[in-house]
Each structure stands twice: as C-alpha cells, then as structure tokens.
Amino acid sequence: MSLEKKILILAKKAKKAAQAMAMVSADEKNKALRLMAKSILAHKKFLIRENQKDLKAARLKGYPRALVDRLTLNEKRIKAMADCLLDTTRLKDPVGEVLVSFKRPNGLLIKKVRTPIGVVGIIYESRPNVTSDCIGLCLKSGNVSILKGGKEAFYSNKAIFDVLQKSIAKTKIPKDAIHLIPSTDRKSVNVLLKLDEYVDVIIPRGGESLIKFVAQNSCIPVIKHYKGVCHTYVSLHANLNMAYRICYNAKVQRPGVCNAMETMLVDERIAKRFLPKMISLLKEAGVEIRGCAKTKKIIKKGIKKVSASDWPEEYLDLILAVKVVKNLKEAIEHINIYGSKHSDAIVTRNKKEAQEFLKAVDSSCLYVNASTRFTDGYEFGFGAEVGISTDKLHARGPMALPELTTYKYLVLGKGQIRK
C-alpha cells in the first residue's frame, strides 16, 4: 500500500474515533493515563533497548551531541514520562466546562461549552518523550492524536507508542484514539498536512525550519510554537540590584530553552552604571557578550561587536546581544520588530512606564520585574503544556489542556421560532 493511502486510512480512522472520544468520561480517561504510566515503567527495559537502535544509528551518522542527548532515553527520563502521564490525571478535564451561560429575552437559554477540537496532528523532532506527553494531553482533553516524530527517534517512538496502545486496549477509550505515522519518510508530513478533511489542527514542535515548513505547506490550521527571542529592558527607573538578578537568571539559568533572554536592552541614561557589573557577572557565568556600538563604548574589553543578524536570532546558548537604547519607546520598537512575540520583560519602578510597556509590546507574555524564564505551563499553574504558542489565534503563550479544546453553543428552547 502506498504511503499516501496508509496515512489517509489512518486519518479517516482518527476522524471516526473523534466522536466517541469526545464522549469518554474523565474517570475513564484517567484510568487509561494511569495504566499508560504503569506500562511505561513496566517496559523500561524494552524502551531502552529500542532507544539503543536509534542511538546507534545517530552515532553512525555523526549527529551532533545535543541531538544525541535529546534522543537518549534512560531510567530517569522514562520515569519523567510516566510522571507526566500521572500529572495529567490530576488536571481538570476541560471537556463539558460551561464557559458562559445566558438567557435571551425570548427565553432561549444559551450555553457556551468546551468540547475537544477533534483530531490533533503533532509533528515533532527528536525527543521521544514528546510521544507520550502529547498522547496523554490529547487524550485527557478528549482529542484523537496523530503523531509524526523525527526519523532519528523512529524506534524509540514506535516502542513508546506500542506500549501506550496496548494500555488503551484495556480501557473503554476507542482504539483509534491514538496514532503514530509509521514512516521515516518526510513525505509523510506533506501527506498529513493536506488532510484537512480529517485533521482539525496541526501543532509543530521543533526547530525553526520544521515550523516554517509546516506553516507553508499545511491546508490544516497550524498553531505555531515558534522560536523565543526574548528581551529584558532595563529602564532608567530600574532597581539595579533587581535588574542584575533578573537578567542573570533569564540568560544563565537555562540558556537552551525558548523563554531564556537573548537580547538585553538598557536605557542609555543608566547604562554606564548598570552595564559594567552586569556584564562582568554574565561573563563569569561564561556568557559571550555581543554589544552594540554604545555598549562597546562603555565596556571596552572582552566583548564582541553585535551584527544586524544577531537581533532576530535565538541563540539557545550562553550568548547575549546587548543594546543601549535611548528610551522606553526605542526599546518597545526594537522588541516589536525583532522579537518573536514570545516573552519580554521590563525592569522598572515606574508604574506608568510599566503600563505602557505592557500595552505596547505585542508578545504572548509580558513581565514587569520578573524573569522571562517563567513562561511555562507548570510555572503558570496550568500543569503540563503542549508548548508555548507564538501565534495570536486560538492559543497564545503556554498551551495546556483548555487550549486543546474548542467550544460549541448549546441553545435550549421551548419551541422558539424567529419572527
């Protein structure tokens, strides 16, 4: 059977299962999640063995160490996968939640109620835990999932999926509620992206090129989880001790993630006081500084010159671009031009200025006097997350269970007709 045909059949099954999936009770879903967690732990040897096949291939192909690390499954990571499934049982089932309820003058009672989106396609790269995390979140929110992982993790994903599928078979969850596209061929992504009749939304998780490819080739609505080019603006009115702590945390605590700071903006009226200590702290932590001309005037040694291509770049590393700006206005302009609408912060004691920053910056999460590192489903109290949406439609910022739902209006009448 051709790849196209295989994926079409799989998508049709998914669509068919979506209706039954929408009706499954929270108890039944939690039962399945617990079984899945248990089964992941029970099969850890199998999972590690299958993962070895991927790791061996990765080494033969000479993949970069960071990729091999992301790909690796060990006892600790398998436990984390099981824990994520158990955490998901503790999240409130969003399905059926009444968002608004109101009565019209003609007596019609209208309820706006959360429902699953239907069929969710998730396209991701090399981290195998995404397989179980996303299957768990989609299941709890009443959605059918279709997963397509990276070819590097083929054996690992298949093993995790098989274990989860066997657990589901022991419950009342429809057997077609979870799918993994069994192919290493990237063409399978193209095929999936055209099946708008069967798939309701596509969520790509991974690097910039994957997300661009998906966004440009999909007939299905895409919720993009794009890069994080996060800024911190240290205002003239900043508490400098607070600014040192916040900027240091935002850059150094975990530089490889999307909510880490990539550019620090500093008001020129405070730069001379602020920059020397800040930059020396960052350099002690191993951060490479790329400064603008004004920064280089203040810090004459040991920093590189920033270039225009730095501003929109997500380093995901111990590198920081630094720009001295004239004022709040220039900071806002810079962020709105070069930022990725993810997370941006201002450090200031001036409330009016903070308000203007919050209004004018067009990003999903805006911080006053706190580190951008808090943009995260757990830190926001949402529980597990699918990711951080940098889109403006449907879901923005940390995307958790409620964002995996849509709604419908239920209109209850007593024979009302329109006049």
Added chain:
Amino acid sequence: MSLEKKILILAKKAKKAAQAMAMVSADEKNKALRLMAKSILAHKKFLIRENQKDLKAARLKGYPRALVDRLTLNEKRIKAMADCLLDTTRLKDPVGEVLVSFKRPNGLLIKKVRTPIGVVGIIYESRPNVTSDCIGLCLKSGNVSILKGGKEAFYSNKAIFDVLQKSIAKTKIPKDAIHLIPSTDRKSVNVLLKLDEYVDVIIPRGGESLIKFVAQNSCIPVIKHYKGVCHTYVSLHANLNMAYRICYNAKVQRPGVCNAMETMLVDERIAKRFLPKMISLLKEAGVEIRGCAKTKKIIKKGIKKVSASDWPEEYLDLILAVKVVKNLKEAIEHINIYGSKHSDAIVTRNKKEAQEFLKAVDSSCLYVNASTRFTDGYEFGFGAEVGISTDKLHARGPMALPELTTYKYLVLGKGQIRK
C-alpha cells in the same frame, strides 16, 4: 508601481498602525464611529451615484438578479449601514478586558488580558455594506483592517471607503487604520494572502468557491465562514405541533441565509404521523421537497426524489431535502457526515436524547426545540457580527467583537527569578 508593490506598502503601513491602534481609547473609537455614521448619511447621494456605476456594469454583463440585488445601494440600505456603525458604538470595547487574574505561590500576579489581533484582512464579494460594517467592527476592537471587496462593487466600495477615511482623518485614530485594496484584479487576493509578516488573520466572507480559494492559498491563518447546511431532526419523542412550527420557520422564514434548514431528518417511527401535514405546510409555502425513498413511500405525490449530491448542498432557496432515519444515532451520523458544522437542531421532549444530540453533533450551534434561524450575533445578544465561523479554532459560531481579539499574559513581579 506594480500591484505586488502597492499591496506590500499598504500592508506595511497597516502593520505599523496596528500598535497605535491598539492603544486608542474606547471614547475616541466611538467618536470616530459616530462621525463615520453621520458622514455615510451626509454622502448618500454620492454613494448612490457611485453605486449606479457598478449597477450599470452589472446589467451590461448580465449578472444574475440576486447578485444585482445584493449589489444595490438605496436610501434604506445606506441608513442600515449608518445604523450598524452606531450600534457598534454601543458594544462594549473588548480591548483591555481582564479574562482571568491569579496569583502564583511565588507571588507573581498573572493577568490574561484581551488585546486586538492586529491586522485583519477581510475578503468579500458583492455586498457593499460589508465595507462599512467590517471597518466599524475592526475599528471598535482595536484592529487595523485591510479590505478587498468584489470587483462588481468596485465603485461602491471605493466611495464608502473614501467617506469613512475622511471621517477618520478628523479623529485621533491612526490614518492607516483602514485600508481598501484599490484593484479589481483577483491577483491582488493572492498577493495579500502571502503577506503573513504583516497580516494576522484573514476572514473570507462569501460563497463556497471564494472561501475554498482563500483557505487553500493563504499563508495567513484563515477563519472560514463557510456554508450552512443546517439540519432539524424530528425525534420519536417530538411534540409534533412544535416540530411543525420549528421546521417551517427554519426553512421558510428566510431561506437565502446560512442558518436556514436545508435537510429535515425524521424518525421513522413518527414519520407517517408527522410528514403528511409538515410537507403540505411546506408545499403551501412554495417549498420544493426532495425526499428519500422512505419519504416517498409516505408522501406519494408532488415530491421529487433526493439524490446523493443533495445531502451536502446548501440550497439557500425554497428547497428541502427530507430523510427518514431509523433513530437518533442515524440522525447524528448523517449530520456529522453531511453537515457543515454550522447549526443543527433536535425537536424532542426526551431530555436524555437531547443531551446525547448536544454531545455527539459536532457543530458550532446546537438547538433543542428551537429554530436554527437564531444563529446570529444579534439574536445571541452579541451585537453586530463579522459572520458565523464554521471553523473550530479561535472563533466558532457567531463572531463578534470579542472574537476579533486575542489575549496576552501580563506577569507582574517583585524581582522573582526561576530557581
């Protein structure tokens, strides 16, 4: 200058104006809307004169009467346009609304706040009033609008737009807050649909082929306002007198709109009692009946045979497909296969059955014992609407001011860093 270049410049201006537009106060927006309404009325002779140019061309080209009717501006319609703008002043400004506010254990205060989407592109067909209606709704929700109307209405749209633009110039609204693509070339739509860097969302309003074209060619997220293939299911447990009234209303009261019923489903255990009177009432109103084999067994004369191509069809006319179904399950299956996820109703006195219908049917608005004709922003109490979304993401069902917004998270700290 090439068309591409012209539209690119226009889109860049729109994007630039979006930030200023997001900060305009409700008072200033209402002032502009009142001026716009006044100006529309003051220029009615000009508008009618320009509209005559379109009407003359339409007659020369032999356009169908229905299209010529939709295209026509007269005093009454111009008054309705002004009234819509005035109605919009009375709608609550959604921008800045705090949707949720919560404090985290670490003291961070997180607020989820409504913000404008940014730049909204609206692609529509021959009705000139869409120009002012949509400009008004986008303006009130703090968005910048880019409109592209049908070539048939070129002079009318241009005239309305010019009048509105002059009104805006008298206010503090950024002058680039509203745009009309000044071209009759359909190629301009293709150009617009690729400008995802500047346009945040596309809303197509019009016939099926326009919407399909937009959905398939857009790099920008699209909120589809697709056809309405609405059903009413008359259950075994229906109050028949109520069913007569509801079905009659849903089909006859205004057949040319998307929330009118196109297919009536009848439980086979009640069909013999229900159909004769129902069909005779509909036929008296001039409705052409297209019945399934079982329907034709009961109503032997004066009805046509339905064909497979009828089920997914939006007649927008006094035509009704009728199907006798075995039970609720078959009704639900039929609707989920052939419906357009718009509005569907059940007539029943059985609460359990009603609940199952509400849960299992995958449409934006579901009715129990009421006419589908109520799916409408005004009838839901939302005020004016952009249309009825048949999509599942971002906005579903009647799409009014709140659906023209997105949100952002504001995180207020006192120096919190992540551990």
